[in-house]
Amino acid sequence: MNKDEIIEKEKNIIIARLKATSSELYFIDGDDSKSYSKEEIISLIEQGSSAGLEFVKTEFEFLKAFKDGRLSALLAA
Amino acid sequence: MSNIAIITNPSHDISTEYMESWSEKLITDSNKNICELKKKEVTKENFIKKIADENPKLLILNGHGDKTKICGYNREVLVEANKNEHVFKDKIIHTLACSAGDILGPKTILAGGIAYIGYKENFKAACSFQKTKRGQQIDLLAELFFTPAYLVVNELLQGKTVGEAYQASRDMYIKNLRRAVAHPDQAYNDFAASRLFHNINYQVCWGNHLAKL
Numbered sequence: 455m456n457k458d459e460i461i462e463k464e465k466n467i468i469i470a471r472l473k474a475t476s477s478e479l480y481f482i483d484g485d486d487s488k489s490y491s492k493e494e495i496i497s498l499i500e501q502g503s504s505a506g507l508e509f510v511k512t513e514f515e516f517l518k519a520f521k522d523g524r525l526s527a528l529l530a531a
Numbered sequence: 532m533s534n535i536a537i538i539t540n541p542s543h544d545i546s547t548e549y550m551e552s553w554s555e556k557l558i559t560d561s562n563k564n565i566c567e568l569k570k571k572e573v574t575k576e577n578f579i580k581k582i583a584d585e586n587p588k589l590l591i592l593n594g595h596g597d598k599t600k601i602c603g604y605n606r607e608v609l610v611e612a613n614k615n616e617h618v619f620k621d622k623i624i625h626t627l628a629c630s631a632g633d634i635l636g637p638k639t640i641l642a643g644g645i646a647y648i649g650y651k652e653n654f655k656a657a658c659s660f661q662k663t664k665r666g667q668q669i670d671l672l673a674e675l676f677f678t679p680a681y682l683v684v685n686e687l688l689q690g691k692t693v694g695e696a697y698q699a700s701r702d703m704y705i706k707n708l709r710r711a712v713a714h715p716d717q718a719y720n721d722f723a724a725s726r727l728f729h730n731i732n733y734q735v736c737w738g739n740h741l742a743k744l
């Protein structure tokens with residue numbers, strides 16, 4: 455699987471997780487002047503915009519930390 | 532009595548409005564003398580003049596930023612690395628502004644600042660998009676993020692050292708991360724948790740950890 459395919463797979467995973475969330479949820483993301491609704495974030499991810507990719511990156515950093523044990527270590531501290 | 536701190540609250544968009552709501556709830560209720568610059572008052576000229584007039588030891592900056600700068604109302608640059616970071620000389624600085632902890636933070640210490648606590652990447656949060664100040668102050672999602680962020684300032688105002696304040700904030704971030712991970716709602720255990728983890732990873736403290744107000 456090449457890099458583009460990996461990113462595409464990551465995007466699809468995050469979109470599926472966002473769609474599964476029933477709560478009203480907005481994201482304050484860094485230096486942006488607006489907050490994004492769940493639907494707006496899904497659209498940004500699908501478009502491949504920098505804000506969308508930044509969102510995917512944050513989610514995958516977290517999932518990676520969960521997988522490699524860093525999250526457990528932090529929570530156990 | 533002179534002011535112990537200056538706080539900037541540009542409040543020109545939803546992110547900075549949330550900062551104002553939570554800093555008001557958590558800091559300005561602390562019975563300390565804190566001078567606040569609000570909305571259009573948060574200009575470079577006013578900020579520099581207020582520092583000269585009040586000479587507070589603590590500066591609390593809420594606003595947008597990037598690796599080298601912190602902004603005020605409508606993104607007017609207040610302080611920028613290699614330009615005017617000397618205004619932070621002999622100060623303890625807390626910034627809730629994206630990424631400025633990366634370059635401006637260390638430059639502040641080189642310019643004679645006592646300590647700098649902030650974030651070297653984007654500060655991230657989740658919320659339920661409340662439009663009123665009261666609504667924002669009771670937004671349970673936002674509370675997970677803003678309470679640990681502003682605990683630094685509260686601890687400093689209570690006489691704790693920079694290092695103790697920083698550690699207290701990190702401890703509360705981790706406590707809130709545990710709450711989020713264990714929460715039955717996916718909004719918390721997935722998307723809020725990832726953002727708390729991000730803020731923990733990128734919160735930084737430069738300078739003298741033993742300093743206090």
